[in-house]
Amino acid sequence: MQYLCLIYANEQEEPKPGTPEGNQHFAEYGTYTEEIQKAGVMLGGNALHSVQSATTVRVRDGKVQTTDGPFAETKEQLGGYYLLDCKDLDEAIAYAAKIPSGRFGSVEVRPVMVFDEE
Amino acid sequence: MGAADEASRSAVEAAVREHHGRVLAVLVKHSRDFDLAEDVLQDAIVSALEHWPRSGIPRHPDAWLLQAARRKAIDRFRRADTSRNRQDELTRWLEATAGDSEGEPEEPVVDHRLSLIFTCCHPALSEPSRVALTLRTLGGLTTTEIARAFLVPETSLAQRLVRAKRKIRDAGIPYRVPPAELWAERLPSVLAVIYLVFNEGYGATSGDRVTRGDLCEEGIRLGRTLHELAPGQPEIAGLLALMLLHDARRGARVDGDGNLITLEDQDRSVWDREKIAEGDRVLRHALAFGRPGPYQLQAAISAVHATAPTYDATDWREIVLLYRRLFEIQPSPVVRLNEIVAVSFAEGPEAGLAMLEQLDGIKDLQRYAPFWAARADMLRRSGRVDDASDAYLRAEELTQNEAERRFFRERRDALGAETRD
16 A cells, blocks of 8 residues: 655754754655665655745636645644555554654654556 | 254344454454445344244354355345456355355354454544444444443444544554564553443443443453453453452442442442452462553552452552552552552551642642542541531532532531531
8 A cells, every 4th residue: 555654843843954963864864765765665755845935826716826835834844755655554654653753743644545447 | 953942032142242253353354344344244143133043052153153144245246246346256255155064163263353453443543433443343232332332422423433444444454463563552552442441331320320331341341352362461461350350349339329439438248259359360360470560550459459358457558559650650640649548548648638739739630520539538537627628629510420529519518517516
């Protein structure tokens, strides 16, 4: 099964790039990504720019409405994701638990919907 | 066929319920589909209720039900349209029944109930869902029975079950006994569900008390099953012992009008000696592993109470020590409060009151009725009647339970009588 692991954390509390903590955080992500690639479970994944760079788009009555900022203002912001191929939820939980940001933020694990092809 | 005796309707119903979990566990393992498994088992149960009263209960009711359920599944897939998926399903069910003999099954079914219970109690499900699903699948209770026992509308409970089953399927919750390294993480969730079922019945003073009391039996039954399946787990044994020891005193703790009777005033001759002995035995089995946990310690405390000949002869010092051990593992203010109550009996109410003052800063306790009830009782015993009355009043205002409120009010009224004496 495919699972999307959405990584949420408070951007203010995250280790800052350029600081020793930030460098270590970055290195931990490198190690983690390597691990899941080797295990053959990684289908994809990316880090996202800060929510300050977010743009929300809606179409109402055929008109495009564009607003600055994320879809919802929350304490923790979506900062990145991994798409994993796991045999079941237990395996997905085990890999999600190793994502470095899980120690101060949260990881939401969502199964990807599969449509029958006939 | 040997058992041609007639069986009474209630014996048949009891046999069906007894084997529900075992049969369903195999059906889910085969189909990975809770709804289908439940449907075909239901069909098989209907057959059993029809046949068994005439032919007698078969030697292996579980195997009989499983065989019948598989045949019902085959019938379903034969009747249904012939899309390829259906054909594959039909083939799989036919293969599963290929070895069945024409007559009555000779062997009981292989037990997969541990997989069933760990799946139903998976931490990815909400706690109310875990409880409902466990009672429905393992306990074999109907939706109506569960809804009535938990005082929720039947439609909400049915919805809860539907959502839980959908999540198991869509999120890919595995159907298995977790590997050894996951037990420490997963077992507490299973134990919590069983204890919650038991406590829902034990604490019941409102609603249909008879029905809700059945939840105690159900909790113990689930505990027994789990203990049988995993006898090497001391906390499982600890939980079973705890439930047995509590349950042994159930009949003595409420009077005919639904009023609570304190441990002090309970008629100890009403306590179920057999259950106490069994609880004690199971507890010893658990403690022999030398790996105490919260359920074992609570059971040990309960055992000290259950084996004391009178309230005054209770070994309060032992209870204090046990609560201290419990606090090391489970540092909650409620555990501390219980320790202090024990201290107030071991060393006197003044010692207890002095320790209670140290808890004054904890907000959650200030809103906790038993905190004020304990304080009121210590104040009463040390002769501070007015302070005791105020504390009982706080407890009265805070409790959600009508029987408790009546009890605190009576205690407060009795204080008035003490001053007049």
